[in-house]
Amino acid sequence: MQEQYRTVARAGMHESEINRSRFLCSLAPAATEQEAQDFVARVRKEHPTATHNCFAYVIGADASVQKAGDDGEPGGTAGVPMLQMLLRREVRYVAAVVTRYYGGVKLGAGGLIRAYGGVVGEALDALGTLTRQRFRLAKIRVDHQRAGKLENDLRATGRDVREVRYAEAVTIEIGLPDADVAAFTAWLADATAGSATLELGGEAYGDV
Numbered sequence: 001m002q003e004q005y006r007t008v009a010r011a012g013m014h015e016s017e018i019n020r021s022r023f024l025c026s027l028a029p030a031a032t033e034q035e036a037q038d039f040v041a042r043v044r045k046e047h048p049t050a051t052h053n054c055f056a057y058v059i060g061a062d063a064s065v066q067k068a069g070d071d072g073e074p075g076g077t078a079g080v081p082m083l084q085m086l087l088r089r090e091v092r093y094v095a096a097v098v099t100r101y102y103g104g105v106k107l108g109a110g111g112l113i114r115a116y117g118g119v120v121g122e123a124l125d126a127l128g129t130l131t132r133q134r135f136r137l138a139k140i141r142v143d144h145q146r147a148g149k150l151e152n153d154l155r156a157t158g159r160d161v162r163e164v165r166y167a168e169a170v171t172i173e174i175g176l177p178d179a180d181v182a183a184f185t186a187w188l189a190d191a192t193a194g195s196a197t198l199e200l201g202g203e204a205y206g207d208v
Contacts, residue, residue: 020103135175
């Protein structure tokens, strides 16, 4: 797995006008290809009278899924430059739709490529990006007597506390960078006088 990846900070839309054509770039985070496709379909439904609704999306921290579509624009002048902009900015798990309302002035192939790629770049600047870091999920089991202080200590030291469950013992689930596992194990033993157990689980991504 990639150590980290960048994605769009939030869903939103940015509009540009180029030679009387309106270009509306809608961006959204998308965890799966299905989510990306659903977003594209939703934007198309919102703009049924638009001249074109072109799209691009990148799924996977390693950009393993990449798709683009020109929706009637000349081949390679819309979806591909949109996709190239997403890849150039190194954003992942993101879907982009550029809705064009034609204003009566033809842009030519070069103009279209600049317009479609450019508005995606502008939208990324407007909405912002965030970095997500790879974490190992880990479960700490500790007795009720020590749980409150341990949870406070974890939060105070900036640990990614994901869930706390109370049963016979208390289970605290955290996100832990792989490089920190050894040092954290030693810290936990010291903080709980060796009474807590640590169980390492699968991997996930969390905000840095």
